[in-house]
Amino acid sequence: MPAVHKLLLEEALQDSPQTRSLLSVFEEDAGTLTDYTNQLLQSMQRVYGAQSEMALATEQLSKQLLEYEKQNFALGQGDVEVITILQDFAKAVEELNALHAELATMLANGMVFPMVTFREKDLTEISTLKDIFSIASDEHEASMVKYSRLPKKRENEKVKADVVAEVAYTRRKQHQASMQYYCAHNALQHRKRVAMLEPLLGYSQAQVNFFKKGVDLVSKKMDGFLSRASRTTQSIQAQLESETEDMRSSQRELLSVEDTVYTPTTTTTLSTALSYRRLATSTSGTKRA
Amino acid sequence: MPAVHKLLLEEALQDSPQTRSLLSVFEEDAGTLTDYTNQLLQSMQRVYGAQSEMALATEQLSKQLLEYEKQNFALGQGDVEVITILQDFAKAVEELNALHAELATMLANGMVFPMVTFREKDLTEISTLKDIFSIASDEHEASMVKYSRLPKKRENEKVKADVVAEVAYTRRKQHQASMQYYCAHNALQHRKRVAMLEPLLGYSQAQVNFFKKGVDLVSKKMDGFLSRASRTTQSIQAQLESETEDMRSSQRELLSVEDTVYTPTTTTTLSTALSYRRLATSTSGTKRA
Numbered sequence: 001m002p003a004v005h006k007l008l009l010e011e012a013l014q015d016s017p018q019t020r021s022l023l024s025v026f027e028e029d030a031g032t033l034t035d036y037t038n039q040l041l042q043s044m045q046r047v048y049g050a051q052s053e054m055a056l057a058t059e060q061l062s063k064q065l066l067e068y069e070k071q072n073f074a075l076g077q078g079d080v081e082v083i084t085i086l087q088d089f090a091k092a093v094e095e096l097n098a099l100h101a102e103l104a105t106m107l108a109n110g111m112v113f114p115m116v117t118f119r120e121k122d123l124t125e126i127s128t129l130k131d132i133f134s135i136a137s138d139e140h141e142a143s144m145v146k147y148s149r150l151p152k153k154r155e156n157e158k159v160k161a162d163v164v165a166e167v168a169y170t171r172r173k174q175h176q177a178s179m180q181y182y183c184a185h186n187a188l189q190h191r192k193r194v195a196m197l198e199p200l201l202g203y204s205q206a207q208v209n210f211f212k213k214g215v216d217l218v219s220k221k222m223d224g225f226l227s228r229a230s231r232t233t234q235s236i237q238a239q240l241e242s243e244t245e246d247m248r249s250s251q252r253e254l255l256s257v258e259d260t261v262y263t264p265t266t267t268t269t270l271s272t273a274l275s276y277r278r279l280a281t282s283t284s285g286t287k288r289a
Numbered sequence: 290m291p292a293v294h295k296l297l298l299e300e301a302l303q304d305s306p307q308t309r310s311l312l313s314v315f316e317e318d319a320g321t322l323t324d325y326t327n328q329l330l331q332s333m334q335r336v337y338g339a340q341s342e343m344a345l346a347t348e349q350l351s352k353q354l355l356e357y358e359k360q361n362f363a364l365g366q367g368d369v370e371v372i373t374i375l376q377d378f379a380k381a382v383e384e385l386n387a388l389h390a391e392l393a394t395m396l397a398n399g400m401v402f403p404m405v406t407f408r409e410k411d412l413t414e415i416s417t418l419k420d421i422f423s424i425a426s427d428e429h430e431a432s433m434v435k436y437s438r439l440p441k442k443r444e445n446e447k448v449k450a451d452v453v454a455e456v457a458y459t460r461r462k463q464h465q466a467s468m469q470y471y472c473a474h475n476a477l478q479h480r481k482r483v484a485m486l487e488p489l490l491g492y493s494q495a496q497v498n499f500f501k502k503g504v505d506l507v508s509k510k511m512d513g514f515l516s517r518a519s520r521t522t523q524s525i526q527a528q529l530e531s532e533t534e535d536m537r538s539s540q541r542e543l544l545s546v547e548d549t550v551y552t553p554t555t556t557t558t559l560s561t562a563l564s565y566r567r568l569a570t571s572t573s574g575t576k577r578a
Contacts, residue, residue, distance in 0.1 A: 029362050050347075075478060196357065226490060233483055248472075250299075262457035
């Protein structure tokens, strides 16, 4: 296979059917490239969107964890340990969140931006130059039509000279436009390859940076947190189990009583029970009857 | 400050206003906890959702990159190098995607699931036991009302015995229900601390695993890719620059001609130009006139 196909600028003036035909191959290629670029850009924007959302979600999680201590739990005591761990953890999540935000920014700058630029600059340039070339061709054609309709008579020498000048002018314009258009197509064949690789470089650099900083963060912060939090969890769990066992046995004991315990003895029991109920439903946690 | 407050099972039978009042403090605490749990769970589900979306987005990106070679570019030659790099890169992204998917699964199992379980099991249990306790209290009260309305007459000894038995039965039931309810509240004070820490352990373990495997992946795959792709990009860029320079100078040269080049000499020029145009617009890339 030959090296990259090229539109030869030398052919622009002659504008032969062969050159036009080769040009149409370049145009077809640019069309396919535009479609593919749009799809790839969508995938990249989706990755960026997911990463942004991850940064926002992580931020919300770390804020939500810090909300725990502000909850005004009616029974707050004993939570100091949990609160300290949550604060430490929220700090680690915040740092992780900074990494997520940095990754999102790097993806935007290093992956999405070059791809958008390629579309907006290179692909748009091709279509603009195509339009300019087409207008210049039309103008040249129109002047040629005028030229072919010139009367052969001598006395029209002045008119003829004007038309000839117009043909020369429009042909130069078309020549210029076609060479610019060819140049853009030739460049696009290189640019498209760079355009495919550049965002991937940006993506990879962002990921390498993210993982290298991340592994540092998790080994410094989370490993310590993990062992501390699992120690606390285990101790609470052990406490819970022993208490559950205690409660179960005292429940068994308290229920293994004679029915006499439940038998009413005086009628005051009712008024007592009812007044208790009224009090219980009307009092707050602090008011005691 | 004392250790964790506790509802004493021994107080359940007496069901005093003091105990009811302490119980209401526990109920208030459980209410606050339920609200907080729901918010925290939402934040966690958002993190999980973002991670899932990231896995899907990364998968789509790697597929989209592999689509490049299937695009039937009209000018495909010279792309072999780019295609090879894209394939390598897509493989690295696929592996990264596997890590993202694993992270999403670990977040689901280690963070969201324990939190959902806490809500569905512990918090729901509290509210179910509250209902059962309330029904048992109502039944006991109703039987006490019956008991208080018993006529004092001797001949009703049988009826009285029945009502007394009913009171004993409902009071035992209430006693049992209240002790279960107290037990659940006492346990919840421990469970809530575990419930806050467990998902964070799951989250941290998932992140540690993700970053440790990720840094391995990026240093093995992406570092190599990065240097290779940037070498290729630079060489294409250099090629492009030198060609652009060439094209620019030949464009200058080709345009620095006398107007005579553009001046029509015979009338055949028109028909030639027009027939070219017709051919160019009707021929495909393969057909040459």
